[in-house]
Amino acid sequence: MDINTSETLTGSNQGTGHQQMTWCFKQWLWFCCVALMALTALAGCNRSDDVQDQNAILARVGDSVLTVAEFKQIMQSADVIPMGHDPDTAAQGTDLQLRLLDQVIEEMILSEHAKALGLQVSDAELDQAIANIKQDYPDNTFDEMLLENAVTFNFWRERLRTRLLMEKVVTVELEDKVKINPKDIETYYQRHVNEKPDNRGEDQIGAESRDPDAMLVKHLRKIKAEKAYHDWMVDLQRQYKTQIDWEVWKKRIEHTSGASP
Numbered sequence: 001m002d003i004n005t006s007e008t009l010t011g012s013n014q015g016t017g018h019q020q021m022t023w024c025f026k027q028w029l030w031f032c033c034v035a036l037m038a039l040t041a042l043a044g045c046n047r048s049d050d051v052q053d054q055n056a057i058l059a060r061v062g063d064s065v066l067t068v069a070e071f072k073q074i075m076q077s078a079d080v081i082p083m084g085h086d087p088d089t090a091a092q093g094t095d096l097q098l099r100l101l102d103q104v105i106e107e108m109i110l111s112e113h114a115k116a117l118g119l120q121v122s123d124a125e126l127d128q129a130i131a132n133i134k135q136d137y138p139d140n141t142f143d144e145m146l147l148e149n150a151v152t153f154n155f156w157r158e159r160l161r162t163r164l165l166m167e168k169v170v171t172v173e174l175e176d177k178v179k180i181n182p183k184d185i186e187t188y189y190q191r192h193v194n195e196k197p198d199n200r201g202e203d204q205i206g207a208e209s210r211d212p213d214a215m216l217v218k219h220l221r222k223i224k225a226e227k228a229y230h231d232w233m234v235d236l237q238r239q240y241k242t243q244i245d246w247e248v249w250k251k252r253i254e255h256t257s258g259a260s261p
Contacts, residue, residue: 056252059101060243061108063115068252074104077151077159094254101244106233109240110166117172121164129164130157174225174232180217188220 054069078100114120134142146153 054252056245056248058245058248058253059105059108061105062112062240064108064111066104066108068248071101071104071253073155074159075100077149077155079149097253101249105242105244107162107166109233109236109242110169111162112240113173113236114165114169117169119165119168119172121161121168125164126157126161129160133160170225170229174228175218175221178221178224178228180220180224184220185216188216 054067054072056068057065058068058071059066075097137145143153146156
């Protein structure tokens with residue numbers, strides 16, 4: 001009787017222990033599932049937040065916008081990857097970033113002004129400019145140049161389009177409007193008469209050797225246009241409102257390495 005009772009109690013205890021282990025395992029499994037779902041959701045939120053941050057608008061000029069991702073790519077192509085623990089290095093890096101931002105804002109202003117003037121760079125013009133540039137790169141060195149600078153061809157192509165558009169606006173608005181008089185030509189020759197050919201620029205040499213009347217006038221127009229550029233740009237900055245989100249700058253640009261997203 002005692003033995004049977006002992007066996008019965010022993011069996012009951014074993015059953016209870018097994019049930020407790022099963023319950024604990026189920027609890028642990030449930031906890032792992034919940035934790036996994038939470039981590040997955042958190043990772044998804046982080047990716048979503050990161051995408052939103054990269055698409056955040058850093059600057060706006062008229063209808064043109066500059067996103068964080070676009071500016072970071074421009075920084076990388078310009079090799080502006082500052083920021084270190086050294087305060088002097090960090091300050092220099094921030095200065096480079098701000099100067100680059102000023103340059104990009106200037107491009108955006110000129111792009112808006114180009115729209116107002118009805119100016120654009122066609123695909124044919126762009127393709128011709130690319131062909132001319134590639135002539136200076138033998139074999140496959142052009143593609144190697146892009147790889148070395150971590151720049152995609154499409155990005156480089158659009159940056160070239162922007163540069164060509166800027167040059168076109170400057171030509172129409174400044175160079176073509178500059179007037180050159182006989183005194184300008186006389187002054188030029190007096191200043192450069194004693195210069196050796198090797199000490200002069202290509203435009204100067206061309207002005208004296210090919211067509212003094214046309215090439216020299218073009219060269220002098222370019223010089224005068226460069227001198228007038230600053231005041232002209234100040235007027236455009238007043239005409240086209242610029243908005244910079246400095247909170248986005250501090251969060252996503254100023255304290256980052258500048259690498260592409």
